Amino acid sequence: MAVRQVTEAIELSEVKDLGNLSKPEVLTGAQILIKALEAEGVDTVFGYPGGAVLAIYDCLYESNIRHILTRHEQGAVHAADGYARATGKPGVCIATSGPGATNLVTGIANAYMDSVPLIAITGQVSLDMVGKDSFQEADITGITLPITKYGYLVKDVKDLARIVREAFYIATTGRPGPVIIDIPKDICTQKAEFMYPPEIDLPGYQLKPYRNGKQINRAAQAIMRAKKPVIYAGGGVIASGAHRELLELAEKLNIPVTITLMGKGSIPEDHPLCLGMLGMHGTCYANYAVSECDLLLAVGVRFDDRVTGRVDTFAPNATIIHIDIDPAEIGKNVPVDIPIVGDVKLALRDLLKLVEPRERRDWLDTIEEWRRRYPLHYEDDNNGRLKPQYVIEQIYEITRGDAYITTEVGQHQMWAAQYYRCRKPRSFISSGGLGTMGFGLPAAIGVQIAHPEATVFDIAGDGSVQMTSQELATIAQYNLPIKVAILNNQYLGMVRQWQELFFNKRYSQSEVLGPDFVKLAEAYGIEAVRVTKREEVRPALERALATKKPFLLDFWVEREENVFPMVPPGGSLNKMLGR
Amino acid sequence: MKHTLAVLVENRPGVLARIAGLFSRRGYNIESLAVGQTENPDIARMTIVVDGDDRVIEQVSKQLHKLIDVIKLSDITEEEYVDRELLLVKVNADPSVRGEIMQIVDIFRARIVDIGRNTLIIEATGDEGKINAIEASLRPFGIKELVRTGKIAMVRGPKQ
Numbered sequence: 054m055a056v057r058q059v060t061e062a063i064e065l066s067e068v069k070d071l072g073n074l075s076k077p078e079v080l081t082g083a084q085i086l087i088k089a090l091e092a093e094g095v096d097t098v099f100g101y102p103g104g105a106v107l108a109i110y111d112c113l114y115e116s117n118i119r120h121i122l123t124r125h126e127q128g129a130v131h132a133a134d135g136y137a138r139a140t141g142k143p144g145v146c147i148a149t150s151g152p153g154a155t156n157l158v159t160g161i162a163n164a165y166m167d168s169v170p171l172i173a174i175t176g177q178v179s180l181d182m183v184g185k186d187s188f189q190e191a192d193i194t195g196i197t198l199p200i201t202k203y204g205y206l207v208k209d210v211k212d213l214a215r216i217v218r219e220a221f222y223i224a225t226t227g228r229p230g231p232v233i234i235d236i237p238k239d240i241c242t243q244k245a246e247f248m249y250p251p252e253i254d255l256p257g258y259q260l261k262p263y264r265n266g267k268q269i270n271r272a273a274q275a276i277m278r279a280k281k282p283v284i285y286a287g288g289g290v291i292a293s294g295a296h297r298e299l300l301e302l303a304e305k306l307n308i309p310v311t312i313t314l315m316g317k318g319s320i321p322e323d324h325p326l327c328l329g330m331l332g333m334h335g336t337c338y339a340n341y342a343v344s345e346c347d348l349l350l351a352v353g354v355r356f357d358d359r360v361t362g363r364v365d366t367f368a369p370n371a372t373i374i375h376i377d378i379d380p381a382e383i384g385k386n387v388p389v390d391i392p393i394v395g396d397v398k399l400a401l402r403d404l405l406k407l408v409e410p411r412e413r414r415d416w417l418d419t420i421e422e423w424r425r426r427y428p429l430h431y432e433d434d435n436n437g438r439l440k441p442q443y444v445i446e447q448i449y450e451i452t453r454g455d456a457y458i459t460t461e462v463g464q465h466q467m468w469a470a471q472y473y474r475c476r477k478p479r480s481f482i483s484s485g486g487l488g489t490m491g492f493g494l495p496a497a498i499g500v501q502i503a504h505p506e507a508t509v510f511d512i513a514g515d516g517s518v519q520m521t522s523q524e525l526a527t528i529a530q531y532n533l534p535i536k537v538a539i540l541n542n543q544y545l546g547m548v549r550q551w552q553e554l555f556f557n558k559r560y561s562q563s564e565v566l567g568p569d570f571v572k573l574a575e576a577y578g579i580e581a582v583r584v585t586k587r588e589e590v591r592p593a594l595e596r597a598l599a600t601k602k603p604f605l606l607d608f609w610v611e612r613e614e615n616v617f618p619m620v621p622p623g624g625s626l627n628k629m630l631g632r
Numbered sequence: 633m634k635h636t637l638a639v640l641v642e643n644r645p646g647v648l649a650r651i652a653g654l655f656s657r658r659g660y661n662i663e664s665l666a667v668g669q670t671e672n673p674d675i676a677r678m679t680i681v682v683d684g685d686d687r688v689i690e691q692v693s694k695q696l697h698k699l700i701d702v703i704k705l706s707d708i709t710e711e712e713y714v715d716r717e718l719l720l721v722k723v724n725a726d727p728s729v730r731g732e733i734m735q736i737v738d739i740f741r742a743r744i745v746d747i748g749r750n751t752l753i754i755e756a757t758g759d760e761g762k763i764n765a766i767e768a769s770l771r772p773f774g775i776k777e778l779v780r781t782g783k784i785a786m787v788r789g790p791k792q
Contacts, residue, residue, distance in 0.1 A: 383694075
C-alpha cells in the first residue's frame with residue numbers, strides 16, 4: 054500500500070543513503086537498527102548502556118551518530134525530549150532492559166502529555182527468557198501502554214527495519230508523541246537482509262488529507278461577527294510551525310492573543326496584541342479577556358484544567374472555535390461550537406483567506422485598561438533582598454528574550470512563564486502536562502546539543518534541580534555552556550505556597566534543604582557563583598554569559614514569595630488571588 | 633444508554649490490552665467485549681457494549697479511533713443489526729426435574745450438550761433478552777456454573 058497522502062505541513066521522514074537496494078545486505082539486528090536510524094536522519098542519541106543493548110552500543114561505536122551519555126536514563130529521555138522540542142525533529146534515546154527501561158517511564162509520560170515526537174529504544178532480555186522474570190526483565194511495552202502513541206516488541210529481526218520506519222512515522226506525524234521500540238538481546242545479534250521499506254502500511258493510522266471548507270467558512274463568519282474575540286494559542290501552533298500564520302491572523306483582525314505554557318513562543322510576547330499566559334497563573338488581563346470575550350478561537354490547545362479552571366465558567370459568553378489535529382480533543386473538556394480538525398497551519402491559512410481586516414478599538418481599549426490597572430507585578434522594596442521575579446526579568450533583559458529557556462517545575466517555572474517574554478517558537482521548553490520536576494536540566498542538555506551556539510538557560514528551583522542534578526556531570530563531560538539558574542528558597546516553593554493558601558501554613562515536608570550548590574557544581578568541575586543581593590544579579594549573569602563553559606548561578610531568593618496572580622484550583626478565571 | 637460499537641482491529645498480540653486499557657484508564661465502563669478473528673486473518677473484530685451518555689460515547693469512539701491498531705469503528709446502536717450472545721449453563725437436574733428443564737430448553741430452542749448424574753449443561757444463543765429469560769427460567773433449579781460470551785453483532789443487509 055502506498056504511503057498515504059499527508060498534509061503538506063507534515064514532513065515525511067526522509068529515506069536516504071540506503072545504498073543499493075537491489076542487493077540487500079545481510080546485517081545483524083543491531084546494525085539494522087543503526088542503519089535505520091541513519092536513514093531517518095538521526096544525528097544524536099541520548100542514552101545509557103547496559104547488558105541487553107551492548108550489541109547496539111558496539112555498532113554505535115562505528116557509526117557517525119553521536120551518542121550523549123547521561124548519568125541516568127531519565128536524563129537521557131528528557132534530553133531527547135528537549136532536543137525534539139528545540140528542533141522539531143524526533144528525539145531518540147536508548148536504555149537497557151529492566152531498570153534502564155523503567156527509568157525512562159517518567160520521560161516518556163512527559164513527552165506523551167506534551168505531544169513531543171520521541172523514539173525510546175529499550176533493550177529486552179532474549180526472547181527465550183521473556184516472561185520468565187529473568188534478570189533485568191521488565192514488560193516495558195506493557196508498562197508504557199497508556200503513555201505512548203505506540204509500542205513495539207520486536208519478535209523477529211526481519212521486522213526490525215519496518216518497525217523503526219513505522220515508529221518514526223507514527224511519532225512525527227499527526228499529533229506527535231512517543232513511540233517505544235523494545236528489542237530483545239538476541240534480535241540484536243541475529244541476521245537479516247536489510248531493506249528499509251520505502252512505504253508504510255498501517256491501515257489503522259490514516260492521516261486524512263485536510264479538508265474543512267464548511268467549518269472554516271462558519272468559523273470565518275463567526276470571527277467577522279465577533280466584537281470581543283480572543284485567540285487562545287497553545288503548543289499545537291508551535292508543533293505545526295504556524296506562528297507566522299497566527300501572528301498574521303491576529304494582526305489582520307486585531308485579535309488579542311493569550312498563550313498557554315506550551316504556547317510560549319507561538320507569538321512574540323513583546324507584541325502589543327499578546328496578553329501573555331492565561332489560566333491559573335496567567336495575567337489578569339488575559340483571564341479577564343477570556344472571561345469577557347464573545348468568541349474564543351482556540352488553536353492547538355487542549356483546554357487543560359490549569360487553563361480553564363472551573364469549566365462551566367470558562368469563556369461563558371463565547372462562541373468557541375477549536376482547531377486541533379486530534380479529533381479526540383474536540384469537546385473533551387469543553388463543549389465546542391465550531392470544531393476544525395486538522396493541522397493548525399493549514400487551517401489558519403484557510404481562515405486568513407476568508408477574513409477581512411478589522412479594527413477593534415473598543416475591545417482593545419478595554420483590555421489595555423485592564424493591562425494598565427492589573428499588570429503583572431511584585432513588591433520589590435529594593436532593600437537588597439532578592440526577588441525571584443527580578444532575577445527572571447534580568448535574565449530576560451540580558452538575553453533580550455533570545456535565549457533558549459528550559460525550566461523545572463514549580464514556582465520558578467511560573468515566574469519564568471510570566472516574566473520571561475519569549476520571542477520565538479521552540480525557545481521555551483517546559484514540562485506542561487505532566488509537570489515533571491527534574492525536567493529542565495537534562496532538557497537543557499538536549500537543547501544545547503541541538504543548538505551548540507545558542508545561549509541556554511535552565512531556570513530551576515532548588516527542589517526540582519536536585520531530582521536530576523547528577524546530569525551536571527553530563528554537562529561537564531561534554532562542556533555544554535548551559536547556564537543553570539537556581540532560584541533557591543530552600544522550599545518546595547509551590548507546595549509551600551499551596552500549604553500557605555490552602556492548608557493554614559502547615560508546611561508539611563516542604564522545607565527541602567539543598568546542598569551547597571556552588572560546591573556541588575565545583576565538584577563536577579563547573580564554575581558557579583552564589584547571589585544573595587539584588588545588585589549582584591546583573592554582574593553574575595554577565596559573568597555567566599561571558600564564559601563558553603557551563604555555569605551555575607545559585608540565587609538565594611526571598612523564601613516565602615508567592616506566584617501571583619492565582620486562580621485557585623477549580624476556581625473561575627475572573628476571580629484571581631493577588632491580582 | 634447502552635451503545636454497541638463494532639471495532640475492526642489489527643489481529644496482533646497486545647491489541648486487546650490496548651483497547652481494554654484505554655477504557656479502564658479513562659474511566660469508561662465496558663459492559664461486554666467480545667473479540668475474534670474475521671474473514672481476514674489479519675483483522676479481528678470486537679463488539680463492545682459500553683454504557684454512557686452521548687458525550688461519553690463520543691469520547692470513547694474518538695479515543696478508540698486514535699489507537700494505531702484500530703482500523704475501523706462504527707457505532708451500530710441506531711442501525712438495524714442482528715446480535716447474539718452464547719450462554720453455557722450447568723444446572724442442577726435431578727432425574728425428577730429433568731423433564732421440566734428439557735421443556736424449558738425446547739421453548740427457548742436451546743440445546744442440552746452434556747448430561748451428568750445430577751446436572752445438565754445447556755447451550756443457548758440469542759439476543760440479550762432471550763439469554764436473560766432462559767437464565768431466569770433455569771435459576772429456580774439451581775445454577776451451578778454459568779458463562780456468557782458477551783454480545784456480538786452484525787448490521788443487516790448489504791451494508792458493511
